[in-house]
Amino acid sequence: MLPTKLPHVGTTIFSQMSALAQQHDAINLSQGFPEFDGPELLKRKTQEYIQNGMNQYAPMPGVLPLREQIKELIFRCYQRDVSADTDITVTSGATEALFVAIQAVVQPGDEVIVFDPAYDSYDPAITLAGGVPVHLELTPGAYRIDWNALNSAINERTKAIVINTPHNPSATCLSYDDLSRLEALVCDNELFLISDEVYEHITFDGILHQSVHRFERLAARSFIVSSFGKTYHMTGWKLGYCVAPKNLSTEFRKIHQYVTFSSFTPAQLALADVMMAQPDHCSELGYMYQDKRDLFNQLMENSRFKLLPSSGSYFVLADYSDISDLPDTEFCIWLTENAGVAAIPMSVFFASGRDDKVIRFCFAKRPHTLKEAAKRLGQL
Ligand SMILES: Cc1ncc(COP(=O)(O)O)c(C=O)c1O
Numbered sequence: 001m002l003p004t005k006l007p008h009v010g011t012t013i014f015s016q017m018s019a020l021a022q023q024h025d026a027i028n029l030s031q032g033f034p035e036f037d038g039p040e041l042l043k044r045k046t047q048e049y050i051q052n053g054m055n056q057y058a059p060m061p062g063v064l065p066l067r068e069q070i071k072e073l074i075f076r077c078y079q080r081d082v083s084a085d086t087d088i089t090v091t092s093g094a095t096e097a098l099f100v101a102i103q104a105v106v107q108p109g110d111e112v113i114v115f116d117p118a119y120d121s122y123d124p125a126i127t128l129a130g131g132v133p134v135h136l137e138l139t140p141g142a143y144r145i146d147w148n149a150l151n152s153a154i155n156e157r158t159k160a161i162v163i164n165t166p167h168n169p170s171a172t173c174l175s176y177d178d179l180s181r182l183e184a185l186v187c188d189n190e191l192f193l194i195s196d197e198v199y200e201h202i203t204f205d206g207i208l209h210q211s212v213h214r215f216e217r218l219a220a221r222s223f224i225v226s227s228f229g230k231t232y233h234m235t236g237w238k239l240g241y242c243v244a245p246k247n248l249s250t251e252f253r254k255i256h257q258y259v260t261f262s263s264f265t266p267a268q269l270a271l272a273d274v275m276m277a278q279p280d281h282c283s284e285l286g287y288m289y290q291d292k293r294d295l296f297n298q299l300m301e302n303s304r305f306k307l308l309p310s311s312g313s314y315f316v317l318a319d320y321s322d323i324s325d326l327p328d329t330e331f332c333i334w335l336t337e338n339a340g341v342a343a344i345p346m347s348v349f350f351a352s353g354r355d356d357k358v359i360r361f362c363f364a365k366r367p368h369t370l371k372e373a374a375k376r377l378g379q380l
Contacts, residue, residue, distance in 0.1 A: 006124050013348045014120075017332060021342035027365075027373045030332075030342040032168065032314065034364040038232040041277060045270035054269055058262040061253060062090025062241065065272035070241055073275065073282065077200075078213035086246040089253055092263045093238035094198045094227035099125045100259055101223035101242055102160075104251040105192045106131035110159035115145065117169050117349030119196065122162045131159070135351035141308075143170035145178060154189055161186065164196040165210065166203055166312025169349050169360040173203055173312045179210045183218035192248075193218060198227035198240070201285040203312040204293060213243070220245055223252065228271055231282060233364075237267050289314050289363075292370065296363040299374030314364040317346065321357040323380050328355050335359075339376045 017030035037043065049055075061067065067084040074080055082088060091097040098121055106112060108130030114122050116135045126133045136149050163182065165174040174182075186193050195212040203209050212222045223244045229235035244252055274281070293310050300307055306319040324331050328345035336342045343359040363370060 005128060009124055012120060013329075013344060017336065017342045017344060020333065020336045024336055024340065026336045026340040026342045027369060027376070028342045029361040029363070029365065029373055030344045032362045032364065033235045034233040034314070035366050035369055036233055036364075038234045039274055039278060039281070042232060042234070042267075042270050042274045045273045046266045049266035049269045054266050056265065058090070058265040058268055060257050060262050061088065062263070063265065063268045063272065066090060066268045066275075069272045069275035070243070074213055074243065076279070077209075077282065078211050080213040080216075080219065082213075082243055083246070087249055088241060088243050089249060089256055090239065090241045090263055090268060091256060092240070092260045093229060094196065094225045094240035095121055095238070096256070096260060096263075097223070097225040097240050097242035098122065098162075098194065098196060100252055100255045101194050101225065101244070102126055102131075102162075103129050103255050104223075104248070105129075105160050105194070107159070109157065111155070111157045112159060113150065113153055113161045114351075115163065116351055116354075117143070117346055118162070118351075119164055119168050120349070122194075122196075123351070132157075133351070134158075137350065137352070137354065138170065138172075140356065143167065143172045145174075145181075147181065150185070154185065154191070158189065158191060160192040160194060162194045162196065164198075166199040168199065168313050169315055169344065169346060170317060171308070171310035171313045171315045173207055174210050176210050179212065179215050179218065183215045186221055187217050191221065193222040195222050195224045197224055198230045199313040200226055201231055201282040202289050202314060203286050204290040205311065207311050209312070221248075223248060228267075231285065232271070232274070234267075237264065239263055239267055239271070286312075292363045292365070292367075295367060296361070296370050296374065299371060300377065303374065303378040304380060305377060308358070315360050315362055317358050317360055318343075319356075319358050324357075328357060328359055331357075332359055339380055341373050341376050 014031045021028040067088045071084040102125040106129035110131045112126045227240040304322045308317040310316040346358040347355040
């Protein structure tokens with residue numbers, strides 16, 4: 001028998017719900033992926049680079065034109081000057097960036113604070129590094145940081161904090177005040193921060209994304225992670241990046257070069273071209289998704305689901321307590337089998353398994369899909 005390094009990990013709920021959705025021909029609002037492609041130019045350019053023989057290893061940190069475009073984007077969005085040479089590393093999705101950043105920071109026995117509900121990749125990465133994930137729950141209903149709990153959790157073994165804004169699954173965003181307080185805590189306690197900002201360009205109602213890039217002292221101790229999959233609707237391409245100051249990036253790259261070494265060359269070159277040709281893509285993304293959120297909210301108005309506010313990401317939470325007493329995972333299975341709509345139960349994002357009778361819908365879908373899903377959900 002091979003002893004397992006991850007005793008609590010099985011098939012993820014995302015794979016399970018997507019498989020169940022397929023089996024029952026249900027509308028899949030569970031897994032977070034868009035139902036539409038990225039820019040035509042991106043597809044065309046990638047094909048061109050493939051045809052033109054740009055098919056060998058990219059440089060380990062990513063192709064330079066792409067790192068230069070990322071640098072420009074960070075300057076445009078957050079007025080921060082980073083080095084394309086030393087601070088930016090292109091990775092195989094944000095997943096790889098998060099994994100590598102955690103391996104770079106965490107030594108055996110170190111504690112890492114994770115806020116629940118949490119995206120599922122942080123905990124196994126911490127465990128594999130020999131660290132101890134310390135799960136703190138965000139405040140019920142509002143999903144804000146409980147500062148008293150955070151202050152009490154920090155001790156001499158604490159090495160790092162993981163944050164995610166805009167947040168999957170709660171669709172909340174950290175505020176300027178939150179980031180200022182985090183900056184003081186991280187710097188005073190000489191911690192490191194891993195900031196998962198994969199939905200950085202998807203905020204609604206005029207909310208400004210409070211990137212760690214805007215907080216100079218905090219950024220000096222942070223790995224800031226983003227995803228081209230999310231920003232360019234190409235989740236299957238698994239391309240992302242990590243920005244960290246030179247001393248942190250050096251350690252990050254030592255590990256990245258033995259995890260993947262480098263990522264898909266033709267798409268990196270094509271992304272660089274598209275970022276240069278379409279500089280407004282990122283600033284328009286929030287409006288595009290806000291329309292989808294508004295459409296889904298409006299279509300669901302007369303249903304018995306109570307939708308919670310969604311300020312960013314492409315998710316919205318729904319309270320189903322008026323419809324059923326089932327635990328949330330059972331409810332999601334029931335919903336897929338009986339209503340033909342797949343969603344994700346919130347309890348899977350809690351280490352404690354907390355069940356508030358809330359589920360997560362992904363609204364990164366075409367209008368007719370959202371309409372059909374809402375029609376089915378409205379009949380319950
Ligand atoms: C919060 C969060 N972080 C990271 C990722 C992973 O991003 P990628 O597909 O670029 O690996 C996701 C994808 O769903 C996510 O929601």
